[in-house]
Amino acid sequence: MNPATAAPRAPHVLVTGAAGFVGRALVARLLQAHARGTGPLARLTTIDLSAVPAAAGVPLHAVEGSIADAAVVQRAFAEPVDWVFHLASVPGGTAEQHYELGRDVNLHGTLHLLEACAAQVARAGGGGPVPRFVFASTVGVFGAPLPPVVDDDTSPCPAMTYGTHKLMAEAAVADFTRRGGCDGISLRLAGVLARPPAPTGQRSAFLSELLRGPAAGREVVCPMSPEATTWASSTPNAVDNLLHAASVPAALLPRHRALTLPALHFSMAELIDALVARHGSAVRACVRFAPDPVVEALFGRQPPMHTPAALAAGFCDDGDLATLLRRATEAEPPDGDTP
Numbered sequence: 106m107n108p109a110t111a112a113p114r115a116p117h118v119l120v121t122g123a124a125g126f127v128g129r130a131l132v133a134r135l136l137q138a139h140a141r142g143t144g145p146l147a148r149l150t151t152i153d154l155s156a157v158p159a160a161a162g163v164p165l166h167a168v169e170g171s172i173a174d175a176a177v178v179q180r181a182f183a184e185p186v187d188w189v190f191h192l193a194s195v196p197g198g199t200a201e202q203h204y205e206l207g208r209d210v211n212l213h214g215t216l217h218l219l220e221a222c223a224a225q226v227a228r229a230g231g232g233g234p235v236p237r238f239v240f241a242s243t244v245g246v247f248g249a250p251l252p253p254v255v256d257d258d259t260s261p262c263p264a265m266t267y268g269t270h271k272l273m274a275e276a277a278v279a280d281f282t283r284r285g286g287c288d289g290i291s292l293r294l295a296g297v298l299a300r301p302p303a304p305t306g307q308r309s310a311f312l313s314e315l316l317r318g319p320a321a322g323r324e325v326v327c328p329m330s331p332e333a334t335t336w337a338s339s340t341p342n343a344v345d346n347l348l349h350a351a352s353v354p355a356a357l358l359p360r361h362r363a364l365t366l367p368a369l370h371f372s373m374a375e376l377i378d379a380l381v382a383r384h385g386s387a388v389r390a391c392v393r394f395a396p397d398p399v400v401e402a403l404f405g406r407q408p409p410m411h412t413p414a415a416l417a418a419g420f421c422d423d424g425d426l427a428t429l430l431r432r433a434t435e436a437e438p439p440d441g442d443t444p
């Protein structure tokens with residue numbers, strides 16, 4: 106289902122972190138759907154530290170600044186907002202090294218956005234529009250070591266400050282929903298592939314390079330053993346799920362409003378086999394395994410995952426590894442390509 110067609114009127118959409126990896130793909134999909142008439146937008150507002158380029162045909166309000174500053178966030182709510190996609194964050198490795206930065210952005214920044222939603226509702230004597238608030242959380246809330254299976258009953262126990270602040274923000278999303286300040290949903294995303302090569306704070310960035318490097322003849326060092334298992338989804342799949350979250354009925358959501366998204370579970374050996382099937386046997390020689398116990402503990406001991414609540418609410422994974430590889434490395438298809 107395309108949520109934009111299900112909306113009763115064209116929404117004013119706010120995307121935080123719009124200049125980031127997932128944010129750019131989400132904004133591109135929103136603009137594509139608008140241009141095609143399949144998902145009209147009344148207005149698009151973005152917040153990021155750097156400017157987001159203007160878009161033809163859509164009233165764009167690009168707010169440049171930090172969500173850690175409540176005044177910056179308030180500027181984004183100058184017009185009533187219908188959907189908030191909250192993607193802005195300090196990545197895990199950076200948040201672990203710089204506690205205050207992670208706290209100010211990942212926790213306080215999220216609170217500023219939720220408070221701005223509540224202030225919007227409070228305007229007009231409490232009759233202001235209640236925004237659907239889609240928060241990009243993370244499977245990092247589960248921490249490590251993980252139980253033999255992760256499912257909807259698994260208790261979160263973050264192993265990094267990033268996951269802790271995401272979990273605290275999930276609780277805030279549920280609390281503001283209970284108080285009527287927003288209609289919130291937290292999506293726990295697994296690793297999204299394939300991030301463009303750039304020096305970022307994501308410690309899992311090597312997975313993206315594994316998808317791209319060997320196919321281009323580059324040698325890639327895999328800091329996990331062939332047996333290490335991980336969870337992942339393609340960028341288009343992540344965007345499909347974010348957009349679905351904008352319109353999924355509240356009746357399908359748990360009371361705590363947090364859903365672990367379906368994701369594929371595979372070993373590094375299975376990933377290399379899938380790369381060989383896609384690009385030929387030469388890619389095998391381009392991968393050198395050099396397991397790092399710290400990296401493997403964080404990303405390589407992920408057990409099978411069952412996500413019945415998210416599946417029942419209409420969220421999906423990529424279906425199979427071949428599809429994930431194709432969708433992760435091809436240009437974003439028009440209006441999605443849900444398997």
Ligand SMILES: NC(=O)c1ccc[n+]([C@@H]2O[C@H](COP(=O)([O-])OP(=O)(O)OC[C@H]3O[C@@H](n4cnc5c(N)ncnc54)[C@H](O)[C@@H]3O)[C@@H](O)[C@H]2O)c1
Nearest residue numbers: 122124125126127153154171172192193194241294296297
């Ligand atoms: N990519 C993944 O594999 C993955 C996995 C799980 C969860 N997530 C979550 O999904 C969201 C998007 O991930 P991503 O990979 O696009 O991240 P990203 O790091 O590529 O992008 C984040 C964006 O947020 C912006 N930002 C950072 N601090 C900010 C601030 N103070 N104010 C305003 N903007 C700020 C950055 O400039 C960047 O453009 C994040 O919240 C992340 O925690 C991502």
